[in-house]
């Protein structure tokens with residue numbers, strides 16, 4: 001009987017520690033957010049890969065008014081994207097809201113490079129939350145350009161955050177590469 005009791009206690013202890021471990025993992029995961037804007041799907045692919053590689057929550061920054069192909073025509077000076085990107089004060093509206101930004105310590109912010117920097121809707125995003133004490137790490141996809149001044153501009157829009165310069169990735173970047181890049185902030 002004594003033996004049976006000690007087996008029962010041992011089994012209970014095992015499951016209790018198992019549960020605690022699972023809860024701890026969940027808590028760590030929930031402190032990291034990958035938020036992204038993507039007009040044609042490339043950045044979305046990288047953001048999804050990153051979020052799953054590091055066990056982060058994923059949030060899409062969806063424009064209230066979606067960008068049409070004509071809106072994205074960078075050759076046309078009168079297209080919506082050209083007009084917005086020509087105006088540093090442009091703040092296109094976002095249709096979605098992060099449920100509880102408070103719970104995140106680290107926010108990776110992904111976007112396509114438009115005219116050598118972050119699209120105006122990212123500026124809207126940076127001004128929409130209190131980033132005090134948070135680490136913000138930009139990442140992007142592009143036709144070849146780097147991050148430009150994206151990080152610096154985003155830092156000015158969220159002065160209480162610590163915004164890094166971030167990195168531009170190609171669409172075919174591997175999960176391993178994304179994970180080892182992100183590890184710098186996750187340690």
Ligand SMILES: Cc1cc2nc3c(=O)[nH]c(=O)nc-3n(C[C@H](O)[C@H](O)[C@H](O)COP(=O)(O)O)c2cc1C
Pocket residue numbers: 037038039040041042043044072073074081082111112113114115116117141142143144145146
């Ligand atoms: C309006 C506009 C401006 C762009 N400007 C640049 C640029 O300055 N440099 C660059 O390399 N690519 C530029 N691109 C290409 C995008 O950065 C690239 O196609 C990106 O991967 C698209 O990501 P998405 O599919 O997530 O929207 C531009 C695209 C658009 C629509």
